[in-house]
Amino acid sequence: MSNFKKLSHVLYRCDYHIVWTPKYRFKVLSGLVKQLLDHDIVMLLEWQGCEKKELNIQIDHIHLVVSVPPKVSISKLMGILKGKTAIKIFKSYPQLKQKPYWGNHFWSRGYCVDTIGLDEEKIRKYVQYQEKQEKVEEQQKLDFGPL
CATH class of the missing domain: 1.20.5 (Single alpha-helices involved in coiled-coils or other helix-helix interfaces)
Incomplete structure (x- = not known):
């Protein structure tokens, strides 16, 4: 039972493996962009009450193993992670927005999620x-x- 977490009325272990990519799987997740994402993803997870177990930012995709409380849906969490980080990346690195194919969207539309149990x-x-x-x-x- 030591792997379980506790809220006021629930005992849970909701661990997920999530993978997502930049639009067109461009190889832009390196250097300062990678550092910004590493910091911001951890901060956003803590804000939502989630616990990062593993985070691996590759040049063209991200792997995240995370423990999510039952009150937070995966779709809501991914909306927050992808939305907030895209806004920050485009503000911090406006040259990325200049490319015509980005179209004001940094991340691809989908993501892959799997439960770990x-x-x-x-x-x-x-x-x-x-x-x-x-x-x-x-x-x-x-x-x-x-x-």
Whole structure:
């Protein structure tokens, strides 16, 4: 249970692997742009109550492993990350906006997201164990009769 986090009325572990790219997968995520993104992504995650587990900014895409509280949807989080960072990049580096193909959009429209959790075999064994344990407890109640 140590991997789980706690809010006032929920115990959770919602870990995601998210990948997204700049528009047309241009190779622009290096140098100062990379440093700006590294800082701003971490800041925005903290602002949303999320925990960065891994962040890898490649020259043409970003990998993020993040723990997200259940009250924050992935689509909302990605809207914030992509929207706020695009605005800041275009303000900090106006020369990027000069290219006609950017069209005021820094990031490509989509992203890839996958959950990170217990593997399926562990879950099946746990469920089977719970069923067996429940039957044992039922049998013990029958053996002892009404109290």
